[in-house]
Amino acid sequence: MKKIVIAGNWKMNMTRKETKEFMVRISSFTMDRNDIDVILFPPYTSIDSAQSFKPEWIKIGSQNLWYKDSGAFTGEISPIFLKELGVEYVLIGHSERRHILNEQDEILNLKVKSALQHDIIPIFCVGERKEENEKNIGKQVIKRQIEEGLKFINQEVILAYEPVWAIGTGRAATPDIAEEMHSYITQLTLEKPFTVKAILYGGSVNPDNISDLIAMPHIDGVLIGGASLSSDKFLKMLDIVKKRR
Numbered sequence: 140m141k142k143i144v145i146a147g148n149w150k151m152n153m154t155r156k157e158t159k160e161f162m163v164r165i166s167s168f169t170m171d172r173n174d175i176d177v178i179l180f181p182p183y184t185s186i187d188s189a190q191s192f193k194p195e196w197i198k199i200g201s202q203n204l205w206y207k208d209s210g211a212f213t214g215e216i217s218p219i220f221l222k223e224l225g226v227e228y229v230l231i232g233h234s235e236r237r238h239i240l241n242e243q244d245e246i247l248n249l250k251v252k253s254a255l256q257h258d259i260i261p262i263f264c265v266g267e268r269k270e271e272n273e274k275n276i277g278k279q280v281i282k283r284q285i286e287e288g289l290k291f292i293n294q295e296v297i298l299a300y301e302p303v304w305a306i307g308t309g310r311a312a313t314p315d316i317a318e319e320m321h322s323y324i325t326q327l328t329l330e331k332p333f334t335v336k337a338i339l340y341g342g343s344v345n346p347d348n349i350s351d352l353i354a355m356p357h358i359d360g361v362l363i364g365g366a367s368l369s370s371d372k373f374l375k376m377l378d379i380v381k382k383r384r
């Protein structure tokens with residue numbers, strides 16, 4: 140059985156108090172499977188609250204980092220500070236950072252390098268926009284994002300395929316469409332110097348579609364936004380994954 144990753148990106152949501160309440164509620168769940176990795180990505184200010192109240196089987200990640208260790212970078216966060224808080228993973232290249240904050244391939248590449256230098260596992264996100272999907276150039280976009288963003292990387296990374304048109308829209312890719320792209324990414328990365336630990340699907344994953352998505356052969360897990368904010372929905376999804384494998 141393949142290992143499955145269930146990751147929850149809280150974005151700019153969840154105060155410290157809400158984080159504590161979520162973790163306390165979720166602690167009643169028994170995760171007795173070591174072939175399921177569960178990772179949550181709280182906002183920076185809630186990371187220590189998450190670490191204090193989380194059950195042992197949840198790992199904590201950061202939604203971003205800066206690629207330098209210290210210096211004159213007002214408002215940015217150093218990988219050293221994140222390590223100090225016990226962060227094990229980091230999201231890099233999320234579509235909101237690419238398209239709202241205008242982060243380009245080159246800077247994303249520096250961030251991946253920095254994360255790896257500090258033993259933080261990068262979850263590198265790629266995905267085409269709606270208009271690119273309509274023009275049928277999704278694969279070209281993803282190829283560029285992977286080749287530029289992971290240039291000169293020769294360590295292990297996790298990838299997340301997140302079609303921008305499916306994020307926060309309630310319109311997830313069908314399992315077949317997602318599978319086709321995951322299979323393409325698998326082929327594309329086979330000969331690269333880096334190793335791909337897992338390829339996650341992200342974009343409107345919820346308790347109703349998670350089972351069909353993770354049943355696909357090249358989908359190794361999910362990156363969940365909106366539905367990871369509700370402890371009820373998150374628990375439901377964990378339960379589905381735990382029971383069906």
Ligand code: PEP
Pocket residue numbers: 148301305306307308309341342343344362363364365366
């Ligand atoms: C995300 O932010 O990575 C995401 C997939 O969001 P949502 O599940 O809300 O579409």
